[in-house]
Amino acid sequence: MSSIRLPAAPEMGDPLAVTPSQALATALAHRRSSxxxxLSAPGPNAEELRDILTLACRAPDHGKLEPWRFIVLSGDAKVRFAxxxxxxxxxxxxxxxxxxxxxxLTAPPLAVVVVSSPKPAKIPEWEQHLSAGAVCTLLLxxxxxxxxxxxxxxxxxGYAPEVQALLGLEPQESVAGFIYIGSAKEAPLERVRPKVxxxxFAWNS
Ligand SMILES: Cc1cc2nc3c(=O)[nH]c(=O)nc-3n(C[C@H](O)[C@H](O)[C@H](O)COP(=O)(O)O)c2cc1C
Structure with a gap:
């Protein structure tokens, strides 16, 4: 069980100070998929998963449409799904x-299917899908x-229509990603990274 605790959720209108964070910069500089x-057990318990998903829900969301939802696959249900x-x-x-x-799909103890679920709105559907991608990144x-x-x-x-039906997706919905979560037996090794x-490009016309 992790010792990480989320701070109390800010109330609507609370000031949220923008402060330098060495811990955050280091975490971003070392972010790496496993x-x-x-990935093996243990995965997050119910409380940890709720906290992790709470953080993922802080993704930028043009129009506050919440154009995404989560399907959790764990335990016997995950075995049956597989x-x-x-x-x-x-x-x-x-x-x-x-x-x-x-x-x-079978090895990790837990999968969160992030469903991109665009809403009928003025906000372009493309932006709603981008928001679902941002949710996936925050989830990692x-x-x-x-x-x-x-x-x-x-x-x-993630693309097979039969699997989308199995997940109960609506016609306008798509799978943004299966986010697999578990304990990493070994530290993942750094991969080739882009030369930033x-x-x-500086625009200068
Ligand atoms: C939308 C999306 C879908 C992906 N699907 C797969 C996949 O099906 N199989 C795979 O091996 N990696 C897939 N990846 C890549 C991995 O998640 C991971 O990003 C990659 O291995 C690079 O490692 P890093 O996240 O540490 O940079 C996908 C990434 C994205 C953004």
């Missing part, structure tokens, strides 16, 4: 590859803050 297949998905793997273009990918960071490894996976089953200077 291989989903390497069995259904395995049945569907045999009808994919490359059944062996589709089945092989399922280790990422929040899991790391609580000491858990996490990985954002879509794979074939190559990505920065």
């Amino acid at each position: 291989s989903a297949a390497s 069995e259904e998905v395995r049945r569907l793997a045999s009808s994919q273009a490359d059944p062996a590859k589709a089945e092989g990918a399922l280790i990422k 960071l929040a899991a790391q803050a609580f000491g858990f490894g996490a990985n954002w996976i879509t794979d074939w089953y 200077d190559r990505l920065i």
Whole structure:
């Protein structure tokens, strides 16, 4: 059980000071996904998961539409879900590859399906999907803050209509990601990172 505690939720209108944070900068500089297949129990307990999802809900959200929701897969229900998905793997273009990918679904103790759920509104649907992506990113960071490894996976089953039906998605909804969360047996190794200077352009016309 983690010793991390969230501060009391701010009330509407409370001032939220913007202060330098070495801890936050270090956490961002060291953010790294763990291989989903390497994640094992224990995952977050119910209280920790609620806190992690509370942090993810602080994602920027144009129009305050809350255009996303979470489906939690854990315990026996996750096992049953994986069995259904395995049945569907045999009808994919490359059944062996589709089945092989399922280790990422079966190994971690917990999956949070982030559903992008755009609302009828003036805000472009694209921006609502971007907000769902921001939720996924915050979810990875929040899991790391609580000491858990996490990985954002879509794979074939994130797009398969049969899996979307199994999850009970509405026609306008899509899977932004399966966020796998668990204990990372080994520290993930740093990967190649972008050379930021190559990505920065000063507009000067
Ligand atoms: C939308 C999205 C979908 C992804 N889907 C997969 C996937 O299906 N399989 C996979 O191996 N990695 C997938 N990834 C990449 C991993 O989540 C991870 O970002 C990547 O391994 C790089 O590691 P890092 O997060 O530590 O930078 C996806 C990432 C994003 C943003």
